[in-house]
Amino acid sequence: MKLKRPSPAMVVAISALVMSMTGGAIAAVNFANNAGAVDGKSAVKASKAGKQGAAGKLLATIRRGDNRGQFPLGAVANAASQNSVDNLAESVALGRNGARTIAVADNQTTTAETLIDLDLGNLQVSCADQQANAGTENATTRISITNDSGGPFNLSRNLGSGTPTITTLENGIVHTFSVGQRNMFNVQLQGTDNKTVLVEGTAQQAGQGTADSSCIVWATALIVD
Secondary structure, eight states: OOOOOOOHHHHHHHHHHHHHHHHHHHHHHHHHHTTTOBTTBOEEOGGGOOTTTTTTSEEOOOOSSTTTTSOOGGGSTTOOOHHHHHHHHHHSOEEEEEEEEEEOOTTOBOOOEEEEEOSSEEEEEEEEEOOOSTTOBOEEEEEEEEEOSSSOEEEEEEETTSOOEEEEEOTTOEEEEEEOSSEEEEEEEEOGGGOEEEEEEEEEEESTTBSOOEEEEEEEEEEEO
């Protein structure tokens, strides 16, 4: 049997079929090699994402731990290092507050209670009955600043619109003042290494002239290193 020579149209058709099949195979290989890539670029692992290793490449987020789903700081432009973040947290002002309602005992003074730890010492409050007649109480609030810093610190305080008191408080000494009516008070402490403490507070008395008087105190302290 003599085979006929294929026509030109048949040669063109077979060539087109072979080329289309080969192109599909190449495309399949390229797809497998670039699965998960964007514009042909694969993501750099977060653990290897230094500024040099991640330059011009996609970046994967952290997979595990508390920071999962986030980009590593080392690969983010102008981002602070973890040490810088920790140092910043330690250098910012620290705020603390406290509040007390203290019932006074007839003709007695309550034991001082610590309202706020000031780092240089403590802000303490107590309640005293200044009415001598038994069965009738007239409370007054006593505010104390203790120095537990190990050295002296400067103290200034103001009660309402009165004249400020400015002094140096030696280590182990207690500075006390009374708030007989409802009033605001301000205290500033300046210790060693430039540590500063600012306190703003309010004191008032309830049930004056009765058998059930009490002192109510609340304050906020800002501690700056």
